[in-house]
Amino acid sequence: MPQAPVADQLRLLTVQDLDTKVAQAHHRFASLPARQELSEITAQLAALEESRVEAATAVTDLRREVTKAEDDVVTVRARADRDNQRLLSGAGLAPKELQALQSELEVLAKRQGDLEEIELDAMQRLEDAEAEAARVAAEIEAVGAKVAEVQAKLDDEAATIEAEIVSLTAGRANAAEGIDEGLMALYEKLRAAQGGTGAAALKHGACQGCHMSLNPADLAHIEAAPADAIVRCEECGRILVRGAES
Ligand SMILES: [Zn+2]
Structure with a gap:
């Protein structure tokens, strides 16, 4: 399983948030x-x-x-x-x-x-x-x-x-500065393929990218994975960032 520092994974959510805002601004601009x-x-x-x-x-x-x-x-x-x-x-x-x-x-x-x-x-x-x-x-x-x-x-x-x-x-450039390259590359690939969202938080057992609740077995598997492991949503394939519960 690929890995990236926990801090980088959490920062990826900020990058995602800014990418979403940029996309929304482009949409507002066009419409x-x-x-x-x-x-x-x-x-x-x-x-x-x-x-x-x-x-x-x-x-x-x-x-x-x-x-x-x-x-x-x-x-x-x-x-x-x-x-x-x-x-x-x-x-x-x-x-x-x-x-x-x-x-x-x-x-x-x-x-x-x-x-x-x-x-x-x-x-x-x-x-x-x-x-x-x-x-x-x-x-x-x-x-x-x-x-x-x-x-x-x-x-x-x-x-x-x-x-x-x-x-x-x-x-966004500032937020992405120094994030693990492999994590960023995966994120960009998924973002392009998944309608602009490549990474999502795991909250209350649900992927915030596709809003599906993970089944207990997958959830247990994800929770058991090392903190710096890059885990993916079983439903949509996006990077699931743990520890962002708040
Ligand atoms: Zn998902």
Whole structure:
């Protein structure tokens, strides 16, 4: 059975504790809520940028539509003005021509009315599109400010955890200093294979690594082993450190 000084075995529990804390800090670092929040609002911002492009396109199209409607009204009005001029000045018009002019004016009046309605409708839709573009722009500004705020919060929280990891890692190096090499090598091997826990205390007849109570025969065997023997949990294989009962 491999051996290591009792003091080294007990110190290994401190190393394990610090390794666990470092792993937990890494986990907290990776799963900071601000990270998720940032990814959500960044996606929201990207969607808003698309809406901004759509709104700008709609405004451009509708401005063109309004201009076109205005031009159509001007054209019809000019034609009606010309007809009216002819009516006023054309004293010598034949009755047939007179009738033709009058009926054309009726058609033009109706046409002008229709076109003015189209123009009004286009103007209304342009107004709505401009309002939508302004709304999207305001939302982009608000969400953009939120992105900056959450990013700053995330940087702040990440820096705190990073400092914690640096400090824990230094403490761990200090705690591991001088521990029996064979014990450390076994510990590192088991820690890698057993989800981060390579050594555990034996407390009240149970392994604190897998939380299984040892059967009386194994327990008696372990208790009978020399104090500096490196014993392992029969259930999980981790190093079992005795004498840490407290
Ligand atoms: Zn165990």
